[in-house]
Amino acid sequence: MLDILPTTFIFTIINLITLFLILRFLFFKPVGDFLEKRRQKIHDDLNNARREREEAARLLDEHRAMLAQAKAEAARVVEAALAKAEEHREELIAKANAEAAAILERAKAEIRQEQAKAVEQLRTQIASLSVAAAEKLLARSITAADQDKIFEQVLEELDSAYEKYSS
């Protein structure tokens, strides 16, 4: 029962090796190659997808940065314009103020001039009136009534001159 039949023994070994070679050639090698190829393909596809996703993320980041930059630029421009406008406004105000001051100054000078002129005129008039009064005094003796009368006259004339001037 435990005796080994040489033919069976040898044929079994031959069978095993033959079947191994046949199956390797017919089945395991093609299927293994195929599976390996597909694994490679899936691997490649995954890699490609990852690369594309990274690229997309990079582009997105880039665009975001660009957008932020543009926003900052715009803000800066607006800021500059505002500053410029403010400056312009202040300049205008200063100019207007200066102009107003100049006008005021001129008016004041004019007024002063007019005043001086009026005062001068008044003085000459007063002088001439005084002369006229003196003339009248020289012409007749003066009574008290006359004196009052003259006084009042002068005053009246002064007033009227003043009124005339001021009008």
Place this chain on the structure above:
Amino acid sequence: MISNVEAILEGPRTEFTIFGLPITESVVNTWLVMAVLIILALIFRRNLQVYPDKRQNVVEAIVEAVSGLVNTTMGQKNKGFMPYIGTLFFLLLFSNLLGIFGLRPPTADFSVTIAYGIVTFFCIHYFAIKAKGWSYIKGMGEPFIFLLPMNLIGEVAKPFSLGMRLYGNLLGGSVIMAMISGAVALFVPAVASIYFDLFSGILQSFIFVMLTMVFITLAKDDDE
């Protein structure tokens, strides 16, 4: 009943002779199994596509299962053994399962199983010497030179125990199945067949290839 058990114990009968060489039932049944395997391989391998259909899913599941087993047992670098292990596994599996169809399993013949064991024996030492060179042969005399005979006996016992285990299980299963069939003709043999033919057949072929892989890996990649 007795005659059936006797026939099994008698050993495989000689089918015919070529040049005076007796060709036994075992060899003929092995050829049958080989033919079935080659036809299955041809059917399953036709037009592989990137998007698999049902048939291709089966192929891929089988191939992935075998290569996964080889990878986990022998390591990633020994995945080149996968075709041999796959061939051995399916040859043993189909041989063992022949009992279901009422044929004599070739593996219930000691001449056959010892041949498989001897092939494994040569694989173990060929790949070990190829990987380690002289240090492997010197390793046989470790730790003392006096242990050399023990180590050699241990190495010789490996194919013997491999062949004996397969043969004993299959023959024992066949004998018990024959006894059960002789004692009760109805229903019971079918249930017993699930264990003695199907479960035992799958388990024994699995164990044979597992031990083959473990022995080869141990001899080849140990203490590197």
Place this chain on the structure above:
Amino acid sequence: MVWNELAVAAFAVIGAAIAMIGGGLGPAIGQGYAAGKGVEAVGRQPEAQSKIMTTMLLGQAVAETTGIYSLVVALLLLGIVNRIL
């Protein structure tokens, strides 16, 4: 039939029975112990079930070897009985 041959046959049958008692007990105990330990391991680490199962079956197969030896011896003895009777 010669008495001598009958005695040989009888002793062969007894020898087969003894071989199966001894060879059946050891692997049975060993396999049962391995299975129990395997169940414990699965209970502790359910996620490693397939690996534990593979290792357990492998160990049981190795433990079974002696049982198979004695089975073969018993069958050989029965073959002697067959030849004599």
